[in-house]
Amino acid sequence: MKQALLVAILTLLSICMLSAGDYRIGTGTGTQNKVPVYGYANYGWSKFFFSEDELATAGMSDATQITKIAFQVSGSISNYIMENQRIYMTHYYNSDYTTSTDNYPAVSTYNQVFNGTVVWNGPGWVEIELSTPFNYVGQYGLEIVWEDRDGIAIGGPPSFRYTQTSGYTCVYKNGTTFSTGDGTRVKNRPNIWFMSPPTDVPPPAEVVTPADAATEVGIGTHLVWNHTGGDPDYYKLWFGTDNPPSNLVAAQNVYGNVFDIPQYLDYNTTYYWRVVPHNDFGFAFDCPVWSFTTGPDPAIYTFPYTQDFDGSYLPDRWIEFLGTMADPIVINPVDSQWQQDDWLNIAGTDKAARINVYSTIAGYLVSPFLNIANDDFVLEFDLAYMDYDNSNPISSDPNGLTGVDDRFAVLISDGFTWSSTNIVREWNNSGSPDVLNDVPNTGVHVTIPLAGLTGSKRIAFYAGSTTINADNDLMINNFVVREAVPTLGIPELLITRDDVNNLISITWNAITGANSYQVYSCSSPDGTYELIDTIPDTHYELSASPNRAFFKIVASSER
The missing domain is CATH 2.60.120 (Jelly Rolls)
Known part of the structure; x- marks a missing residue:
């Protein structure tokens, strides 16, 4: 029936x-x-x-x-x-x-x-x-x-x-x-x-992300919403720091339910946005205005910034992810196989970040945002490469030198998108000037100038392998970002004695780049000099002594 x-x-x-x-x-x-x-x-x-x-x-x-x-x-x-x-x-x-x-x-x-x-x-x-x-x-x-x-x-x-x-x-x-x-x-x-096919204007859309009144929103966010019916064919979008919004985007047609904001947003700022669905019958009525507030600036402004990996892991504000080296890098925000271990694989309190370079890996360890203020900044770290789970050189393993596919690279980017074009230095075994297999098991100190890389940046350490051959450990330690200490000239001293006032007067020429001068004295020319004062001037007086005294002046960029 x-x-x-x-x-x-x-x-x-x-x-x-x-x-x-x-x-x-x-x-x-x-x-x-x-x-x-x-x-x-x-x-x-x-x-x-x-x-x-x-x-x-x-x-x-x-x-x-x-x-x-x-x-x-x-x-x-x-x-x-x-x-x-x-x-x-x-x-x-x-x-x-x-x-x-x-x-x-x-x-x-x-x-x-x-x-x-x-x-x-x-x-x-x-x-x-x-x-x-x-x-x-x-x-x-x-x-x-x-x-x-x-x-x-x-x-x-x-x-x-x-x-x-x-x-x-x-x-x-x-x-x-x-x-x-x-x-x-x-x-x-x-x-x-x-x-089913609509018979009237669509109802208002519903917000997806950022949620209405959300806080701590990232400055690289997208705007995402869903329609709630009426089969819209496009949307009108308003976006700005004003309310009702219009000063950044005003009545722009958007085909889809995602809007990619064309620039990074400001930190600690409230933004407003409104989406109005449209179909063959017209525009939706009474569409709400949503808002969100971005989070505080996470960048580090105080330098030198150091990380020795001795404390809890991951260190504060460090992140990790997986992603094949490409243009762009597709980020998979999971455990990247970097981990804390004993520096040089020697048991003790000195720790480092280690990754096992073997089989198929593509792991990134990424620093916090760092505000690189000028071209005088440098990155420094210690790098070591040794046989897996011991401190021996990689040549101690019969297969230790066979990793022709293995590579290590340092990348610097805005921290939101990553690409192979962000590589600033690479060590590989397939033709790079820096050879990965030549990195010693005892470690080497690396310095990379950051000229041309100013602004808010993140630094990523990448280790990759594509096949099973060599089985080695790569480590980094003593990460430092700082403003390079300029090499200053040596002042030429003129020392005179005022017997009337029983004073020793020391004068010297001004040194380019110096903001202060450290005055040292010693009782013999080959003895240990002791710091007696730091001054901004090029003249210094002190009481005369019956004993012999020797002086030296060291120019400094510190104030």
Whole structure:
């Protein structure tokens, strides 16, 4: 009887006016990555359904043409591409997946509504425009089947917000081949958004990031929002430090739900922004103004800045990430394999940062932001390269010199984006002037001038290997960024004695770059000179002594 009624309704569909609207089902905030699709599998399928009552409660009780569906991505993800994705839909009237219905469905009897590439970005709703709209007739549930026929397992797959149901509403199966065997039943059904053609202006958008009234926001942030219905085709954006906002961006058309601010923002500043969705019926009404405040300037302004890696690890404001050396470097903000260890692999209290250069690694250890005020600044650190887990030279291992692919580099950038063009010095075994295999196991002191690199910068240490051959430890220690001490001239002294006033008068020529002069005395020319005063002038007097005295003047850049 139910099937006969379905046929009758389908027959009448051509003369029914399809309702329009946006219908969301699920408000849960839990996360899972198996349904609708698991990107870290070569192949897979899932099926999941929504009951007639759930659809009706969402407002989809009558005949409705579904033109788009959307899933709520929970985490930060960018441009995660999955090709050869297929989506099917059909009306459904069961209330649960049982052990006898956890099988791969006969999709030949379903409506294929999509066959193509899906690009995941998050967090937020990701819409999929159906190549063939689905005509829902009402009075039934709705089942969706998703097939992943990409054939590629991609790391870092999207996770989806879900709402747990009382019964089994999802089944999935993944593998290295496409299997039509029975799947795994679960109750964690992804939140979904069914969309149909609009009949009115869209409602206001909802903010995603930065959250409204957020604080401590990074100065490289993007603006992200979601529409809440009405199928907008573009948005008007206002952005600024004024309220209502307009002094930075005024009524700019944005096609998509992300706006890349064209410049870094100021620290400790409140910004305001407003997004107005548009569709064929016009612009949304009563759209709110959102705000956020950037965090304080994290840069270090007091120098010299030093880090000896002896304390807790990671040191304060240091970060690490993974990323193949490229242009640009795609950052994966996870443990980079740099770690704290004994300097030179000799047990003791002197610690260092170490990375094992072996197999496949691409690890970065990154300093805090440093305000490089002028071209006189320099970077200094100690560098050592030794056999794995001992203090011997790498040549002590038969394979120690075979790492032709191994490399170490120092990069300096604005700290928000990284590229191979940020390399300021590199050690490798494939032709660089500095040879990695020549770095001694006892350590070498490295000095890198920072001329031309002024401003707020971060310094990254990169170690990379692409294959299994040499197995060595690389260490850095005694990191210093400072203004270079200028080499000053030696003053020429003139010493006179005033017997009337019993004074010794010392005068000398002014030295270029000197801000003060240190006066030293000693009882013999080859003895130990003691500092007796520091003055800004080029003349110094002191009481005469019956004993012999020798003097020297040292020019200093210190004030």
